[in-house]
Amino acid sequence: MxxxxxxxxxxxxxxxxxxxxxxxxxxxxxxxxxxxxxxxxxxxxxxxxxxxxxxxxRPQLSYIKEEGDLIKIGAMTTYYQIETSDLLKEKAPILPEAASVIGDVQVRNWGTVGGSLVHADPSSDLPSVMLALDAEVVLKSTKGERVEPVSSFFAGILQTTIEPDELLVEIRFKAPGGKKSSYKKLPNKASHYSVVGAAAVVGVADGKITDAAVAFSGLAEIPMRFDALEQKLVGVATDEASIAEACKGCASGVDALEDLHGSQDYRRAMADVFAKRAILAALSK
Ligand SMILES: Cc1cc2nc3c(=O)[nH]c(=O)nc-3n(C[C@H](O)[C@H](O)[C@H](O)COP(=O)(O)OP(=O)(O)OC[C@H]3O[C@@H](n4cnc5c(N)ncnc54)[C@H](O)[C@@H]3O)c2cc1C
The missing domain is CATH 3.30.43.10 (Uridine Diphospho-n-acetylenolpyruvylglucosamine Reductase, domain 2)
Structure with missing residues (x-):
């Protein structure tokens, strides 16, 4: 049309x-x-x-840099720039990993991290990764600048708290330091959008998980994290059976999306599977 x-x-x-x-x-x-x-x-x-x-x-808002303990990414940075960034590969490898499985080469060459977050498609990949990283968005208008955590930025399907006079200029987060991370998704075979995806950022010591952030894409109207799952994971041994047991039923009770790619029950079941896969992939690094 x-x-x-x-x-x-x-x-x-x-x-x-x-x-x-x-x-x-x-x-x-x-x-x-x-x-x-x-x-x-x-x-x-x-x-x-x-x-x-x-x-x-584009020249002004395409950057990936480290300032103090913060990683800052300009809103017009493309997926390709994220995928190939040496700084991110070292400091936040979950981002290049997730960017590399978005759409196709053309989408990755043009699509921007800012566009992805403001568009707020529930099946997009980077919103959940940014949620797992406890990122913040920096929004500018003629009135000044405000900073909002990604955890409160998403308001519904294709909806955020951005005001009509605001421009998203930067996404920033604390480098996850010694933590391990990975993003795994069940992709739509045609578009590669996530039917369900899981972003895991985990700390490990003495063979046990010390802390975990697990955020889901594609599961519900907005990217989600579950306190119950993250608390359950603390102290869990790093073998597959223990992780699988901790992830079991993690999305039960969630008002999941339902469409021709998957029913609510299917998406909730895939949340268990992909949380486990993302955590195991993170631990294997
Ligand atoms: C074939 C295809 C496959 C795809 N597959 C995937 C996939 O697998 N995973 C995935 O995550 N995504 C996928 N996408 C979506 C892709 O990631 C989009 O590029 C992204 O969602 C939007 O980024 P953009 O820069 O293109 O934004 P645009 O399309 O230009 O804008 C999107 C929205 O954001 C607003 N906006 C953009 N930038 C700003 C800003 N700085 N401040 C304020 N508002 C802004 C615009 O006004 C608009 O409302 C796919 C898209 C296509 C066409």
Whole structure:
């Protein structure tokens, strides 16, 4: 289908983008990699009156750097840049691992981490990884800057707490240090979106798990972590049977998604399987 008519602007600077968002944010959409927005517009699921193409900000907002104990990733950093980052391979290898299984080469070359988080598709991969890393998003507007934990950023399917006048400029998190991490997913065979995915960040000492963060994609309307699972994992031995036992029923009672790719029961069952696989893969590193 052809998108409905829209105005198009290519502001040259961050200040110009923020000014446009302040004036026309309610009826506008920011265009980053376009790999979610353009399909949504072609299906007329999104009909913005104005497109604010932020391609001029690509040099400014494409970066991966370490400052103090924080890893900072610019919102326009592409999946390919994440997948190939030596810094992330060393400090947060779960991110290159997860980025490498997103879509196809074309999607990874254009799709941005900022677009992925703001689009908030429940089947996207990086939102759950960022949740497991306890990341924060940095949002800018003409009124200033605010920082919000990813844990409260997602509000529903394709919904976040971003305001119409705000631009996501950075995602940052504390480097997980000596912890082990991995992302495993059951991919949709056509698009590679996750039917269910699990991001695990675990600490280990003396053959036992000392702490765990396990976040799920594809399972429910927003990426989720379960206190009960993470508490149960503490003190668990690192063998497969013990991990499987701890993960058993971890998503029971969750109001899971249901579509032609999987029923609620199937998704809840896959949460057990992929939590176990992600934790075991992390421990094997
Ligand atoms: C064939 C195909 C397969 C895919 N497979 C996967 C997959 O396996 N896993 C996966 O996770 N994803 C997958 N995707 C989605 C892909 O990851 C998208 O690129 C991503 O969801 C959106 O990023 P983008 O930069 O393209 O954003 P855009 O499409 O440009 O924008 C998406 C939304 O975010 C907003 N936005 C973008 N950047 C900002 C910003 N900095 N501040 C404020 N708002 C912003 C836009 O206004 C829009 O509402 C797939 C997409 C396609 C087309």
């Amino acid at each position: 052809i998108p409905s008519a829209f105005d198009y602007s290519t502001p040259a600077s961050l200040d110009e983008v923020l000014q446009l968002l302040a004036e026309e944010g309610e009826n506008s959409k920011v265009l980053a990699g376009g790999h979610s927005l353009i399909p949504a517009m072609r299906l007329r699921l999104a009909q913005p009156e104005k497109i604010i193409d932020i391609k001029a900000l």
